[in-house]
Amino acid sequence: MIDFRYHLVSIVAIFLALAVGIVLGTTLLQDPAVRSAQEMTAALTKTKDELRVQIDALEGREAGNDALVTAMTPDLVAGDLTGQRVLLIDAPGANATVRDAAKQVLDQAGAEVSGQVTLTEKFLDPKGKGVIDGLVNQLKPASMVFQPTATSWDRAGALLAASLITNDPAQANTPNPATADVISTFETGGLLSAEGEVDKRATLAVMFAPERPYEGENAEAQAGALASVADGLDAAGKGTVMVGAAATTGLPGEAVTAVRDDSEISKRVSTVDNADMPGGRVVIVLSLREQLSGRAGQYGIGKGASAPMPAVPSATPSPTTQSGS
Incomplete structure (x- = not known):
């Protein structure tokens, strides 16, 4: 055991x-x-x-x-934009450093910056479309007629553009009697702020996209609203360029992407996606110059860019002078 x-x-x-x-x-x-x-x-x-x-x-x-x-x-x-007045538009969340650097290059190109309009988050809030529609109906001239499919931002963009922009050189740098009332009413409504001589109409516009794409269920609608405003400015003037950063291009809720993804707006409004780089700021000027000739393009190094920059016209060679014997 x-x-x-x-x-x-x-x-x-x-x-x-x-x-x-x-x-x-x-x-x-x-x-x-x-x-x-x-x-x-x-x-x-x-x-x-x-x-x-x-x-x-x-x-x-x-x-x-x-x-x-x-x-x-x-x-x-040098001299690329001599005689042109440029309006700057900041979207909510735009980078002020990028805008100031671009303004310096516009000055170097001979342009005169008429002023700056800063849109607010309230302007882009889909819940406030009724307020925007009411103000537009109150302020628009009787001759201004909208397409049946026009959105609230299409109508607001057209009204702002008619007040701030012109394609008539004779009207450039001259006051528009309606501008003061439109701007002050939109400011009172908390939709935007303005500084500079925005009442003296510009011929070109540069819109600065938000530094970061919008997020949430309204993101694409907000980016599309900015594209609508840019399109309105382009229609009223000699050209508009939407600028942003390549790092965010292609993401949902990004304004440059909203322009590029709209087959109609992208035919008219140019985009530059590397405005945060010195080379991109040169491309802004070249894009505005191209706009003056009636063309548009999507430029930069991000998704959706068709080329780094517009084609630069080659200088006509001077005839060679030969001395006879």
Whole structure:
């Protein structure tokens, strides 16, 4: 008969064997496991260092290219927009730094900035369409007729454009009697703010898209509202360019994308998706110049861009003068 001591010795032996197996297994596997982990860590560290070197090199190249373009910009755009007045429109959430840098390049191109209109979030709120429709009906001239399919923002864009923009050079830089009433009423309604001589009509417009795409269930409607306003400005003047950043182009709720995705608006309104870069700000000027000739295009480096920049007309070579014998 097996007694208790036998059971105890057996159990102890079993646990001892397990302990010895664990110790032996850990000891045998310890060196390979540690070595493998060390090798993987070294490889990852090497890859990280190599990527850091590549990133530093790319950032250095970008900084050098930006410095070169910035230095050359006055010569690249000189005289391109002489005699034109440009209205700046900020969408809610637009980057003020990008807008100020673009304004400087417009000045270098010979344009005169008439002023700045900043749209508010309330302007884009679908719940406020009734307010917009009421103001438009109150302020629009009797001769202004809208298409049956026109949205609230189509109508608001057309009214604002008629007040702020003209395609008649004789009317440029002259007051529109209706402008003060339209702007003050929209300001009182919390739909926009204005600064500068916006009452003296401009011939061109640049709209600055939000720095980040709109989000939520109304995102695409809000981006589409900005596209509608840009289209209205283009129809009333000599051209409009919507500008943004390539990093966000193509995302839902993004205003540049809204223009590019609309097959009709994109025939008329130009876009530049790298306005946050010195080269992109030069392209804004080139796009406005192209607009003056009745053409439009989608430019930049982001999704939906057809080319980095408009085609630059080649200079006509001067005839070679040959002296006769």
